[in-house]
Every structure is written in C-alpha cells, then in structure tokens.
Amino acid sequence: xxxxxxxxxxxxxxxxxxxxxxxxxxxxxxxxxxxxxxxxxxxxxxxxxxxxxxxxxxxxxxxxxxxxxxxxxxxxxxxxxxxxxxxxxxxxxxxxxxxxxxxxxxxxxxxxxxxxxxxxxxxxxxxxxxxxxxxxxxxxxxxxxxxxxxxxxxxxx
Amino acid sequence: xxxxxxxxxxxxxxxxxxxxxxxxxxxxxxxxxxxxxxxxxxxxxxxxxxxxxxxxxxxxxxxxxxxxxxxxxxxxxxxxxxxxxxxxxxxxxxxxxxxxxxxxxxxxxxxxxxxxxxxxxxxxxxxxxxxxxxxxxxxxxxxxxxxxxxxxxxxxxxxxxxxxxxxxxxxxxxxxxxxxxxxxxxxxxxxxxxxxxxxxxxxxxxxxxxxxxxxxxxxxxxxxxxxxxxxxxxxxxxxxxxxxxxxxxxxxxxxxxxxxxxxxxxxxxxxxxxxxxxxxxxxxxxxxxxxxxxxxx
Numbered sequence: 001x002x003x004x005x006x007x008x009x010x011x012x013x014x015x016x017x018x019x020x021x022x023x024x025x026x027x028x029x030x031x032x033x034x035x036x037x038x039x040x041x042x043x044x045x046x047x048x049x050x051x052x053x054x055x056x057x058x059x060x061x062x063x064x065x066x067x068x069x070x071x072x073x074x075x076x077x078x079x080x081x082x083x084x085x086x087x088x089x090x091x092x093x094x095x096x097x098x099x100x101x102x103x104x105x106x107x108x109x110x111x112x113x114x115x116x117x118x119x120x121x122x123x124x125x126x127x128x129x130x131x132x133x134x135x136x137x138x139x140x141x142x143x144x145x146x147x148x149x150x151x152x153x154x155x156x157x
Numbered sequence: 158x159x160x161x162x163x164x165x166x167x168x169x170x171x172x173x174x175x176x177x178x179x180x181x182x183x184x185x186x187x188x189x190x191x192x193x194x195x196x197x198x199x200x201x202x203x204x205x206x207x208x209x210x211x212x213x214x215x216x217x218x219x220x221x222x223x224x225x226x227x228x229x230x231x232x233x234x235x236x237x238x239x240x241x242x243x244x245x246x247x248x249x250x251x252x253x254x255x256x257x258x259x260x261x262x263x264x265x266x267x268x269x270x271x272x273x274x275x276x277x278x279x280x281x282x283x284x285x286x287x288x289x290x291x292x293x294x295x296x297x298x299x300x301x302x303x304x305x306x307x308x309x310x311x312x313x314x315x316x317x318x319x320x321x322x323x324x325x326x327x328x329x330x331x332x333x334x335x336x337x338x339x340x341x342x343x344x345x346x347x348x349x350x351x352x353x354x355x356x357x358x359x360x361x362x363x364x365x366x367x368x369x370x371x372x373x374x375x376x377x378x379x380x381x382x383x384x385x386x387x388x389x390x391x392x393x394x395x396x397x398x399x400x401x402x403x404x405x406x407x408x409x410x411x412x413x414x415x416x417x418x419x420x421x422x423x424x425x426x427x428x429x430x431x432x433x434x435x436x437x438x439x440x441x442x443x444x445x446x447x448x449x450x451x452x453x454x
Contacts, residue, residue: 026195036191042201042292048453049224049264050411057207058378058408063292063340066201071191135379138410157194 005152007039009125011143018051018142020044025150029117030157033077035091037152039068059132060098068097074110082112091121100130117154124148204289208299208337209345211413211449212259212284214371215385215402216421216429217347220301220335222284223261226454231257233447235275235422240440248444255424259284275423277310290336298336305329307427327353329426331369341381345371349387351427362392365431369400379408383417387430400433415447 005025011018022044027037041062046052056062072093081087087110095104108121124145127134134142209219212229223229233255237248245251257271257280264286271280282305290299309325331349338344347369356363369387376382387400404417420442421429435441 024201028191028194030191034191036195038192038195040201042203049227050451050453053206054410061340061378069192135409141410 005037005150005154007148007150009044009149010147012147013141013143016141018046020046020052020055025152027119027152027154028157029074029119029154033074034072035074035093035154036071037069037150041066041068059127059134065097065099068095070095070104070106074108075105081110084112086111095125097125097130098132102129115155117156119152119154120150122147122149202291202293202295205292205299205337208290208335208343209373209383210381210406210408211415211447213415213447214345214373215383215404215415215417215447216400216419216424217345217369217371217385217387217426218284218301218303218331218333219345219371220286220299220333222265222267222286222301223259223451225261225263227261228452228454229259229261229267229449230452231255231259231271231447231449233257233424233445235419235424235443235445238435238441238443239418240442253422253424265289271425273424273428275425275428278423278425278428279308279310280425281306298334301333301335303329303331303333305426307425324355327351327427329430331426341375343373345369347371347387349426349430351431353427357394361394365392366390367393367430369430373406381406383415385419387433389431393431396434397431398433398436400429401437411451413447413449415449416444417446418442418444 005027006021006023007025008019008021022039024043025037025039027035029035041060042056044052044055046055070093072091075090075092081089089108089110091106091108093104095102106121106123108119111118125148126145209221211219212221212223213219234252237245237251239247241248253273253275255271255273257269259267259269261267266285269282269284272278282303284301284303286299286301288296288300290296305328307327313320329349329351331347333345333347335343335345349367349369351365352363367387368390369385371385373381373383383404383406385402389397389399398420400419400421402417402419402421404415407414420435420437421433422435422443423429423432435443
C-alpha cells in the first residue's frame with residue numbers, strides 16, 4: 001500500500017495556467033512487478049473553487065467516475081532493481097480515467113530504499129483520449145495535453 | 158396577522174410534492190483485480206457541489222454562494238410584457254435592470270449589494286449555507302439562509318406626510334432547502350417572510366408569507382432547464398398573484414447565462430414574491446436574463 005503519494009497535473013495555455021494537486025493516491029506493487037494505482041478524482045485541489053467545480057461537474061464527472069486508475073506491470077522487472085539506486089523502468093498497463101481505458105506505456109523511475117519502493121513518473125494525458133470533451137468556447141484556456149507528475153512511496157506486497 | 162385558513166390546499170401541496178417525491182439515492186462502485194487489493198474504496202465524503210449552476214434559480218436565491226474571496230457579479234434584465242405586441246417589439250423596447258455584487262467571505266458566507274432600476278431599489282444582503290448536503294447523504298439536504306434589506310429609492314409619493322428613511326425599507330428572510338439527486342436533478346423548497354415597514358393602507362398586513370418550489374434538470378453538462386414557483390400564503394395584497402418562472406441556464410467557463418420567462422418584473426425578493434401581478438394566460442409575462450461572472454481575489 002502507498003505510504004504517501006501525490007499526483008499533480010498542469011495545463012498551460014497563453015491565456016490561463018491550471019494546476020491541481022491530489023495527495024490521496026493509493027497504490028501497491030507486487031514482488032513480480034505488477035502494480036496498481038488509484039486516484040480519487042474528487043481529491044484534486046485547484047487554486048480556484050470554480051475550477052474545481054467545473055473539473056468535477058463538467059469534465060471528469062466525478063460522481064459517475066469517482067476514481068482514476070493505472071494498473072499493469074513493470075515491463076523490465078528484475079530483482080536487480082533493489083540495489084538502492086534510481087532505475088529507469090517502463091510501466092505498461094491500462095490507464096482508466098473518466099471510465100475510458102487506454103493502454104499506456106509510461107517511462108518511470110524506481111528506487112528501493114529501506115523497505116519500500118519510491119516511484120516517480122512524468123507523462124502526458126490528452127483529455128480527448130478519455131472522452132473528456134472541451135467546448136470550443138474554453139478551448140483556448142485548457143491545454144490539449146496535460147502534464148502529469150506522480151510521486152509515491154509504495155510498500156511491497 | 159397571519160391567516161393560514163383560507164388558502165386552497167392543493168396549490169400548497171404542489172411545491173411540497175415537487176420536493177419530496179424524489180427522496181432516496183443510490184450509488185455504485187466497481188473495481189477490479191489488483192485494484193481490489195488497495196482495500197475498500199473510501200468514497201470521499203464532501204459537500205455536494207453544483208446543486209444549482211448559479212446563486213439564483215431564476216429570480217429566487219439558490220443554495221449556492223460564491224467561494225471564499227470570490228466576487229460574483231450579476232447583471233440582469235427584464236424586458237417589457239410580451240403582450241405589448243409588435244409596437245414595443247413584444248416588450249424588448251423596455252427593460253428594467255439589476256446589478257449585483259456578491260462577495261464570498263468564506264465558502265459558506267457571503268454578503269451582497271445590488272441596485273435595481275425597478276423602484277430605484279438598493280439592496281444589502283447576507284447569505285449563509287447553514288447546512289450542506291453530503292456526497293454520502295449523511296446530511297441528506299442543504300439549508301441556506303438568506304436575508305435581504307431593500308430600500309425603495311423613489312421620491313415620496315406624498316411629500317406632505319411624515320416620511321422617514323425607515324419607511325423606505327422592507328426585508329425578506331428565507332430558508333432555501335435544497336436537495337440534489339444524482340447529477341441532473343436538483344429541487345428546492347423555499348419558505349419566505351417579507352416585512353415592509355410602510356404599507357399602502359391600514360388594512361394591509363406588514364408581513365407576507367410565501368412558499369416557493371424550484372428546480373433544475375440538467376440537459377447537458379453545461380445547460381439546464383429551471384423552474385420556479387412561489388405560492389402566496391398569507392398577508393398579501395389582493396392584486397398579487399403567484400410568481401411562476403421558467404428558464405434555462407447555460408454555463409460557459411466563468412460565466413453563467415440564465416434566460417427565462419417570468420410573470421414577475423421586479424428582481425429583488427419583495428417585488429417578485431409579493432408584488433407580482435402579471436398573468437401567464439394573458440401573456441403578461443416578461444422575457445429576461447441574468448448574466449453572471451466571477452472574479453477571484
């Protein structure tokens with residue numbers, strides 16, 4: 001289980017920058033390199049109250065789809081990763097956001113320290129890939145791809 | 158005096174039924190495989206958001222307030238009666254206007270000031286979300302309290318009378334009880350009391366009681382159909398009729414457009430609750446809109 005995990009995303013356009021942080025990520029990783037993350041959508045915090053409301057009501061529809069998740073395995077898994085150094089690995093799995101699943105291969109960094117895995121990853125998500133439509137009127141305020149970063153410390157199962 | 162004996166029960170039952178008949182809720186959660194091992198999903202318990210799109214349903218206040226440090230600006234118009242016909246372009250030649258600024262002190266408390274051209278009225282108001290419906294329905298509905306003081310700015314109709322400032326004032330206090338069912342449907346029950354310091358004649362009551370029902374149904378993520386009705390309970394002038402409005406909310410980022418037809422011309426509480434005299438069946442109704450914009454500080 002996660003001891004601590006957070007995910008943030010960033011949308012940058014010339015008109016408006018939008019950033020949200022979520023400190024309630026849970027996740028686990030098995031000895032075989034399989035992993036699962038879950039992100040409660042309602043736990044994203046924005047700078048402006050109205051952004052948060054629109055995010056939940058209009059875009060992510062978080063009452064209908066309360067969680068985002070990423071589940072899969074570390075493609076290049078081996079016990080040698082446990083040497084206490086950072087390693088670049090590839091996480092392959094299914095990213096589920098807004099009820100729409102996408103197969104994703106996401107480069108990540110992994111480090112065994114003490115008795116837990118530290119994991120870091122930066123990647124991009126396109127709202128359109130998850131059936132999140134952005135009306136024309138606000139299209140210049142919301143980026144077509146969002147930069148996402150995740151950091152977590154996971155206990156091995 | 159409050160007289161509760163003479164009103165027809167059927168008209169009162171309508172707004173209550175409107176509110177009560179949808180009680181109850183259901184939620185489902187699904188999860189799979191390795192995700193299951195993350196343990197029982199703890200659905201976050203939060204106040205329900207967006208029961209209504211804006212701080213008003215149509216004329217009447219909704220349960221919503223601007224967030225903390227948010228300035229909410231509304232400019233609203235009611236055009237003339239549509240039965241004025243082609244000569245007045247079905248009312249569009251005449252408009253009355255209301256401008257309002259509401260500021261959120263906290264996420265639950267706001268104050269507002271407003272000015273209407275109708276009777277040159279100033280308003281000062283306080284609005285407080287006393288109770289907020291929760292996502293897990295441990296609190297099954299919201300209660301918001303709203304108080305507004307209205308000052309009539311017209312010249313005195315009889316300058317020879319003893320005229321004091323307090324005679325310009327009237328007040329409305331209301332409880333806005335709302336519930337949101339799922340994503341689309343929200344309903345409101347709104348009892349109000351209006352007090353005016355000055356009445357037309359000795360036989361007129363200073364206190365007027367009304368019971369309102371309102372609701373919205375989302376037809377898309379950014380648009381909803383809204384309905385609002387106020388039943389006159391007691392203490393009202395004979396010429397007053399029940400206020401009925403139907404409208405549509407369209408949200409575009411930081412703006413909300415509300416377009417509606419209503420038989421009330423005034424846009425502050427005393428006017429639309431107690432002084433409505435347009436009748437729908439004669440076409441004595443007004444087209445209007447509210448346009449809101451938020452500013453963050």
